[in-house]
Amino acid sequence: MSHVISEQRMANQIAANQRHLPEADAVAAVAGHIDRFWNSFLRSRLYALVDAGAAGLDPVVVKAVERIRT
Amino acid sequence: MSLLKEPDYGTPPKPGPAVVDVEIDGLPVTVAEGTSVMRAAALAGVDIPKLCATDRLDAFGSCRLCVVEIDGRRGTPASCTTPVAPGMSVRTQTPKVAKLRQGVMELYISDHPLDCLTCSANGDCELQDMAGAVGLRQVRYGYQGQNHLDATADRSNPYFDFEPSKCIACSRCVRACGEIQGTFALTIEGRGFDSKVSAGAGESFMDSECVSCGACVQACPTATLQEKTVLQLGMPTRSVVTTCAYCGVGCSFKAELRGTELVRMVPHKDGGANEGHSCVKGRFAFGYATHPDRRLKPMVRERITDEWREVSWEEAIGTVARRMREIQAAHGPDAIGAISSSRCTNEEVFVVQKMVRAAFGNNNVDTCARVCHSPTGYGLKQTFGESAGTQDFRSVAAADVIVVIGANPTDGHPVFASRMKKRLREGARLIVIDPRRIDLVRSPHIEAAHHLQLRPGTNVAVVNALAHVAVTEGLVDKGFVADRCEGFAEWAAFIARPEHSPEAVEGITGVPADELRAAARLYAGAPNGAIYYGLGVTEHSQGSTMVMGMANLAMACGNLGRDGVGVNPLRGQNNVQGSCDMGSFPHELPGYRHVSDDAVRTVFEKLWDRPILADPGLRIPNMFDAAVAGSFRGLFVHGEDIAQSDPNLQHVTAALTAMDLVVVQDLFLNETAKFAHVFLPGASFLEKDGTFTNAERRINRVRAVMKPKSGKHEWQIVCEIATAMGYPMSYTHPSEIMDEIASVTPTFTGVSFELLDKLGSVQWPCNPQAPEGTPVMHVDEFTRGKGKFVVTAYVPTDERSTRKFPLILTTGRILSQYNVGAQTRRTENVAWHREDILELHPHDAEVRGITDGDTVRLASRVGQTTLRAHISDRMPTGVVYTTFHHPVTGANVVTTENSDWATNCPEYKVTAVQVGLAI
Structure with missing residues (x-):
C-alpha cells in the first residue's frame, strides 16, 4: 500500500463523511478538518496529488485543497 | 508504612442522613436509618465480635457471635441483622452474651486445626482474633469427634489454595463471589454438618466458573482461602497504597510487602474506582515485574x-x-x-x-x-466540549437502563463490570449492542432486555436508528434540549428522515427493526439511561461519528449531567485518559x-x-x-x-x-x-x-x-x-x-x-471552581456551553466481505490477558489463555470442514496467520473473532490500514478475511 494512496484514501474518507452537507459546507468542513488535524507532510502530499491531476480524489477534496491554499 | 488494615464496620453503610440516635454501651451515636446495631457500635468505637459479617457484604446472621442485649427487647439478637431504632440502648458485653459467644467459639474451634503457629494466616486470622476477643480458654467438646480436618485441599488455582479443613462455613466467600463479583461460582453444598464450600458443582476452583478475582480470598476470615504467595513468603508486614497498571478502571491496591519483597496485592477499600474489589490481573498478575525476561541495562x-x-x-x-x-x-x-x-x-x-x-x-x-480511544477525544470534544467520559463509576448504581455498546466489561473492565452487574441484579435493564454474544447478555441473575447483534461496521446506522425512534415517537426530553443544547432542529430533521428508521436500516445492520425500536423506547423512556462503550465503538472507520451519535442520543433523551446517566468510554489501558490529557x-x-x-x-x-x-x-x-x-x-x-x-x-x-x-x-x-x-x-x-x-x-x-x-x-x-x-x-x-x-x-x-x-484521589476538572474535583461533568452546562448536536451520516466502511474474503474478523481482549500480553504472558495467567483462539460460528466452521481445536489459516488481503479454532455460537454467522495477546499469532498481521476518518484510529473491528484448515 503506497503512502500516496494513504492521503487519497484519508481525504476521500473525510469528504465521504461530509457528503450529507451542501457542497459549499462540505468543502469548508473538509478544508477545516485537514487544516486543523493534518500535518504539513500529509498536506503537502495531498497537494501534490491535486497538482498531479487529482486522479482518484473526491471533487470536494480538490475544492477543499484549493480553499486551504488560498 | 506498617500493614494497612482498613476498619471493618461489619455491615455496609446505609444511604441518607444520620438521624437515628442510639446508645451503645452508654456511648451516644447518631446513624442513618436502617444502619445495623453492629455498624452503629463500630461507629461509636465499640467492636462487636463477628465472623460471618464484614462491611463489604450484606448481613448474613449465621455465626451468632455478634449477639447483643437491647434494653426493652427480649433475647439476644444478632447485631449484624438488627437495625437501629430511635432511642435504642444496646449492651454489647454482658455475662449472658459473653457466655453465648464462648459457646459459639467452642464449637468452631472444636472442628478447626489447632496449628495456629504454623498456619499461614497466623496473625491475620479473624477466628484467632475472635477466640481471643471472647476469652475462649477451653474447648469442652474435645477434638476427637466428627470433624473436617481431613478434608482435601484444592490447590488447582495458580494463585490461591483452598484448604477446607480450615473452613468455618461462614459463607463470606460464597457471598463475595455473588454480591461483589457477581459470578456466583461458589456455593455451600450440603446441609448441617455436611455443609461445605464448593466451586461450581463439586469441581475444582480451576475447572469451575471462578474468575479468580480474589474476592473470596479477601473475604475469608481464616486461612481457608489463602494466596500462594502468603503460603510461600509469609504474612506481609507493610503496605504501600498504589494503582493498578492494567485496564482503565484504575483500581487502588495495597501492595503488601515483607521486607522488600512484594507478597501480595490487595484491593484498597478506600479506592474510589474499585472500592475494595479487584480482578485476576490486578490482584494476582504482578509477577511480570520481577520476571527474568526484564532487561535492566541500557x-x-x-x-x-x-x-x-x-x-x-x-x-x-x-x-x-x-x-x-x-x-x-x-x-x-x-x-x-x-x-x-x-x-x-x-x-x-x-x-x-x-x-x-x-x-x-x-x-x-x-x-x-491513537489506536484505541482517539475517536472518544474527538467526538466528545465536538459535542460536549471535553474529551472525557461524563460520569464516575459509582454513577452506574443510579442507572435504570444501561446500554453497553462495543464493550465487553466482564473481560475488559471486570471490576467496573461487577458494579454494573450489581445494579443489573437490582433491576436495571440492559441493552447490549455487539456482534458477539458477550457474557453480559446472559449471566447469573442477569439477562439483557435486548441484544442488538449488529453487523460489524454498522454502529452509526444503529445509533441513528435509535435516535430516529426517540425523535419520531416523541421521546425527546424537550426541556433538556431547549435549555442545554444547540443544533437540535437541524439534527432532528436529519435523523427523522425515513432512511434512518429501524425498518430502513435493518437490511444494513442485521438488527430486527422491532427489537431496535423496543430498545430505543427502553433507553429513551428510562428515568436514567447510561451508555457505556468500548473499542467496538471507536475502532471503526466511523469511530468518531459513532461517539458523536451516542452523544446526540444521550442529549436528545436528557441523559446527561446527573448520576445514573452519561456517555462513558471504558478505556483500554490504565492511563489512556491521562496520556491524552497530558498533550x-x-x-x-x-x-x-x-x-x-x-x-x-x-x-x-x-x-x-x-x-x-x-x-x-x-x-x-x-x-x-x-x-x-x-x-x-x-x-x-x-x-x-x-x-x-x-x-x-x-x-x-x-x-x-x-x-x-x-x-x-x-x-x-x-x-x-x-x-x-x-x-x-x-x-x-x-x-x-x-x-x-x-x-x-x-x-x-x-x-x-x-x-x-x-x-x-x-x-x-x-x-x-x-x-x-x-x-x-x-x-x-x-x-x-x-x-x-x-x-x-x-x-x-x-x-x-x-x-x-x-x-x-481526585477527578478532574480540579480547580478553584471544583477544588475537590468533579465526579459528574456537564451538570449545569456543558463544558462548551451548549451541548452540540452533530449530524452523523452513516458511511459504510470500505472494508467489505468479498468472495475471496467472505468473513468479517473482529478482535478483542479476554479477562486473563492484557493487550499484547507483554505483562500477562509472563504470569500464571497463561493457565487460562495460552494462545489466541479464533472463534467462529458452527455454520461457518462446517462449510469449511473445520472442527473445534483445528489449526486454521486466517487470511486477509494484507496478510495471514494460523491459530486454533473454537466453534462457538457466540458469533453470528459471517463474523469471526480473535484476541491479539500473543505475538506468535500476530493477529494484527491481518488487520488493515483502514482507519477512522477523523482520527486515524485503526479499524481493528472490521477486516474481511477467509478462514480455512491450515495445511
Whole structure:
C-alpha cells in the first residue's frame, strides 16, 4: 500500500463523511478538518496529488485543497 | 508504612442522613436509618465480635457471635441483622452474651486445626482474633469427634489454595463471589454438618466458573482461602497504597510487602474506582515485574541485525541525543518524533511530549490512544466540549437502563463490570449492542432486555436508528434540549428522515427493526439511561461519528449531567485518559488545547523558553507512512509495542526497518525492540512514582513499592535525553512535574501530590471552581456551553466481505490477558489463555470442514496467520473473532490500514478475511 494512496484514501474518507452537507459546507468542513488535524507532510502530499491531476480524489477534496491554499 | 488494615464496620453503610440516635454501651451515636446495631457500635468505637459479617457484604446472621442485649427487647439478637431504632440502648458485653459467644467459639474451634503457629494466616486470622476477643480458654467438646480436618485441599488455582479443613462455613466467600463479583461460582453444598464450600458443582476452583478475582480470598476470615504467595513468603508486614497498571478502571491496591519483597496485592477499600474489589490481573498478575525476561541495562547496536551491547546510561542517552540531532541535521527538524504510552504515568507522558515539543522542536508526538480511544477525544470534544467520559463509576448504581455498546466489561473492565452487574441484579435493564454474544447478555441473575447483534461496521446506522425512534415517537426530553443544547432542529430533521428508521436500516445492520425500536423506547423512556462503550465503538472507520451519535442520543433523551446517566468510554489501558490529557496528541497541548491557538502556545513558550510549532505533528500511522517515504527517520517509543499492537504489521515493520534510529524504552525486549538501535530499560508500575488517570477522570497516585531496577526513573531518562540534546529538563521529584502540569492546564489547576495524598484521589476538572474535583461533568452546562448536536451520516466502511474474503474478523481482549500480553504472558495467567483462539460460528466452521481445536489459516488481503479454532455460537454467522495477546499469532498481521476518518484510529473491528484448515 503506497503512502500516496494513504492521503487519497484519508481525504476521500473525510469528504465521504461530509457528503450529507451542501457542497459549499462540505468543502469548508473538509478544508477545516485537514487544516486543523493534518500535518504539513500529509498536506503537502495531498497537494501534490491535486497538482498531479487529482486522479482518484473526491471533487470536494480538490475544492477543499484549493480553499486551504488560498 | 506498617500493614494497612482498613476498619471493618461489619455491615455496609446505609444511604441518607444520620438521624437515628442510639446508645451503645452508654456511648451516644447518631446513624442513618436502617444502619445495623453492629455498624452503629463500630461507629461509636465499640467492636462487636463477628465472623460471618464484614462491611463489604450484606448481613448474613449465621455465626451468632455478634449477639447483643437491647434494653426493652427480649433475647439476644444478632447485631449484624438488627437495625437501629430511635432511642435504642444496646449492651454489647454482658455475662449472658459473653457466655453465648464462648459457646459459639467452642464449637468452631472444636472442628478447626489447632496449628495456629504454623498456619499461614497466623496473625491475620479473624477466628484467632475472635477466640481471643471472647476469652475462649477451653474447648469442652474435645477434638476427637466428627470433624473436617481431613478434608482435601484444592490447590488447582495458580494463585490461591483452598484448604477446607480450615473452613468455618461462614459463607463470606460464597457471598463475595455473588454480591461483589457477581459470578456466583461458589456455593455451600450440603446441609448441617455436611455443609461445605464448593466451586461450581463439586469441581475444582480451576475447572469451575471462578474468575479468580480474589474476592473470596479477601473475604475469608481464616486461612481457608489463602494466596500462594502468603503460603510461600509469609504474612506481609507493610503496605504501600498504589494503582493498578492494567485496564482503565484504575483500581487502588495495597501492595503488601515483607521486607522488600512484594507478597501480595490487595484491593484498597478506600479506592474510589474499585472500592475494595479487584480482578485476576490486578490482584494476582504482578509477577511480570520481577520476571527474568526484564532487561535492566541500557543497550545499543549500530544495526538491527547486530547483537545488543550493554552500555552505561551515559552512553545510551548520549547515543540517542547525538543520533537524533544527526538525523535532524541531515533530514530536517521534523524527521524525528516519539510515541508515548498509556501505561506510563501522567508525569512520564508529560515529559515525553515536552521533550518532543521543546527539545525535538516539533509536534511529532502521539500516543497509543491513537489506536484505541482517539475517536472518544474527538467526538466528545465536538459535542460536549471535553474529551472525557461524563460520569464516575459509582454513577452506574443510579442507572435504570444501561446500554453497553462495543464493550465487553466482564473481560475488559471486570471490576467496573461487577458494579454494573450489581445494579443489573437490582433491576436495571440492559441493552447490549455487539456482534458477539458477550457474557453480559446472559449471566447469573442477569439477562439483557435486548441484544442488538449488529453487523460489524454498522454502529452509526444503529445509533441513528435509535435516535430516529426517540425523535419520531416523541421521546425527546424537550426541556433538556431547549435549555442545554444547540443544533437540535437541524439534527432532528436529519435523523427523522425515513432512511434512518429501524425498518430502513435493518437490511444494513442485521438488527430486527422491532427489537431496535423496543430498545430505543427502553433507553429513551428510562428515568436514567447510561451508555457505556468500548473499542467496538471507536475502532471503526466511523469511530468518531459513532461517539458523536451516542452523544446526540444521550442529549436528545436528557441523559446527561446527573448520576445514573452519561456517555462513558471504558478505556483500554490504565492511563489512556491521562496520556491524552497530558498533550500526547500531535495537535494538542496538555488540556486538549490545539497547537494553533496562539494564546495557549504562548503559555508554554514562556514556561519552556522554546517556540512551539502551530502545525500539528504526525500521527502514528502518518509516522509510518513518512518513514517508508524516507522523511521520518528517528523514533522514540516509550512503553509501547507497536510492532505487535498496531494494524497492518507488514507496513509497521517496513516503517521501523526504514528508520535510522529506533529507541525503545520498555520492560522487555518486545517485538518493536527487534527493530530498535537503542534499548532503554523501563520501570514497572511497582517502581514508579506518579499518577494515573482512569476512565472516570480519577487521578490516582502511583507509589513506588521498590526502587527502579534499572537505576533510573523513566521521567528522569527522558529529561536526560532532552538535556543531552541541548534542552535542559530537570526535576527532583515527580510532584514537581505535576506542579508544572497544574500550572499550565486549566482542568488540573488544583491538582498536586499533596492534594492526592490528602483526598486519596481526585477527578478532574480540579480547580478553584471544583477544588475537590468533579465526579459528574456537564451538570449545569456543558463544558462548551451548549451541548452540540452533530449530524452523523452513516458511511459504510470500505472494508467489505468479498468472495475471496467472505468473513468479517473482529478482535478483542479476554479477562486473563492484557493487550499484547507483554505483562500477562509472563504470569500464571497463561493457565487460562495460552494462545489466541479464533472463534467462529458452527455454520461457518462446517462449510469449511473445520472442527473445534483445528489449526486454521486466517487470511486477509494484507496478510495471514494460523491459530486454533473454537466453534462457538457466540458469533453470528459471517463474523469471526480473535484476541491479539500473543505475538506468535500476530493477529494484527491481518488487520488493515483502514482507519477512522477523523482520527486515524485503526479499524481493528472490521477486516474481511477467509478462514480455512491450515495445511
